[in-house]
Each structure stands twice: as C-alpha cells, then as structure tokens.
Amino acid sequence: MPTITTELATSDRxxxxxHALTGGGDGASCQCIWPMLSNxxxxxxxxxxxxxxxxxxxxxxxxxxxxxxxxxEAAGWIRVGPRTAQARIPRTRxxxxxxxxxxxDPSVWAVTCFVVRREHRGTGLNAALLRAAVDYAAASGAxxxxxxxxxxxxxxxxxxxxxxxxxxxxxxxxxxxxxxMKPGRVLVTLDLSSRTxx
Numbered sequence: 304m305p306t307i308t309t310e311l312a313t314s315d316r317x318x319x320x321x322h323a324l325t326g327g328g329d330g331a332s333c334q335c336i337w338p339m340l341s342n343x344x345x346x347x348x349x350x351x352x353x354x355x356x357x358x359x360x361x362x363x364x365x366x367x368x369x370x371x372x373x374x375x376e377a378a379g380w381i382r383v384g385p386r387t388a389q390a391r392i393p394r395t396r397x398x399x400x401x402x403x404x405x406x407x408d409p410s411v412w413a414v415t416c417f418v419v420r421r422e423h424r425g426t427g428l429n430a431a432l433l434r435a436a437v438d439y440a441a442a443s444g445a446x447x448x449x450x451x452x453x454x455x456x457x458x459x460x461x462x463x464x465x466x467x468x469x470x471x472x473x474x475x476x477x478x479x480x481x482x483x484m485k486p487g488r489v490l491v492t493l494d495l496s497s498r499t500x501x
Contacts, residue, residue, distance in 0.1 A: 319377035326420025
C-alpha cells in the first residue's frame with residue numbers, strides 16, 4: 304500500500320513542485336499561474352515568465368498550495384489560497400454571477416487547481432490534496448473555502464479538463480453544492496467558521 308503525504312509548497316520544495324507539475328498535461332506550461340492572471344495578462348506571458356512568476360510567489364510566501372508525495376516522490380499539486388490573491392476568480396463571469404461571498408473578503412479561500420502526475424492518477428491523490436488544503440485554509444484563518452469543480456456525471460473526461468477537480472472529490476471532503484454555474488461546472492463551499500480542529 305503506497306504512503307501518501309502532503310507538504311506546503313515552500314522554497315525548499317521548488318524541485319518537488321516542478322516534478323509534480325510536469326508529469327503530463329498542461330501543468331508544465333501553465334505553472335499554475337493561470338488563476339493569478341486576467342486573460343489579457345495570461346495571453347502575454349511565456350512559459351519561462353510563468354515559471355519565474357511562480358518561483359517568486361513561492362519564495363515570497365505564504366505557500367500558494369501543497370505538494371502530494373507517494374512514497375516520498377512528488378506526485379501531485381493543489382493551489383489554495385485567499386480569493387483576493389487569485390485575480391482570475393472575480394473576473395470569471397460564471398463565478399462572479401454564482402458566488403454569494405464578497406470578493407474583497409480575505410477570509411474566503413478558493414481551490415483553483417489540481418495536477419497529478421500521469422502515473423499516479425486514479426489513486427486518491429486529489430482527495431488527499433483537498434483534505435490537506437482545507438486543513439491549511441482552516442489553520443490560516445479562512446472562514447469559507449470555495450471550489451469550482453467539474454461534474455463528470457460518471458463520464459470519463461480528458462485529464463486536462465479536470466484541473467478544477469471533480470464534484471465527487473469535493474462532496475467527499477464535506478463541501479456542499481451551491482449552484483450550477485454552467486452545464487458541467489458547479490460552485491461548492493465548505494464553511495469553516497464552526498470548525499474546532501483548526
């Protein structure tokens with residue numbers, strides 16, 4: 304049985320973050336900067352620029368996400384943090400029209416990206432990453448965590464289309480479905496205000 308652990312993405316784990324992101328799919332070119340930029344800004348950046356931006360973000364802190372390890376090898380990544388720090392969220396119309404939370408509230412956090420190396424997909428890493436992300440948000444003073452997952456309705460989809468996470472993963476972690484933003488995309492929330500183990 305493999306051992307799955309998670310760690311915050313700090314400067315000393317940069318190589319592990321890169322290993323997690325570069326195991327297939329768009330992680331290598333995106334560098335998980337997509338949630339941080341408007342479309343206009345995103346379209347003017349190159350992969351090396353995104354890598355530099357991501358490195359600077361991790362070096363500056365606080366950690367913008369977590370790395371999952373399988374038997375000590377970096378295998379997955381999740382981005383989680385205040386919505387106020389993720390510029391794309393309020394600019395995404397379906398989210399802006401669906402969220403009941405004010406976008407200037409730093410106590411509202413969001414999970415915006417999952418990446419799992421190809422050889423570790425289907426092993427429960429996304430669930431482990433999401434649990435760890437919720438714990439990190441709670442320990443950091445978050446009141447609420449939002450997610451914007453894909454409702455696969457049990458149908459197999461391209462891995463690159465699932466970077467938002469799947470609805471079943473979020474529901475399994477205790478999130479509540481709030482509204483369908485568009486066919487196949489759902490806004491979910493987890494209220495941390497009454498949590499006592501943070």
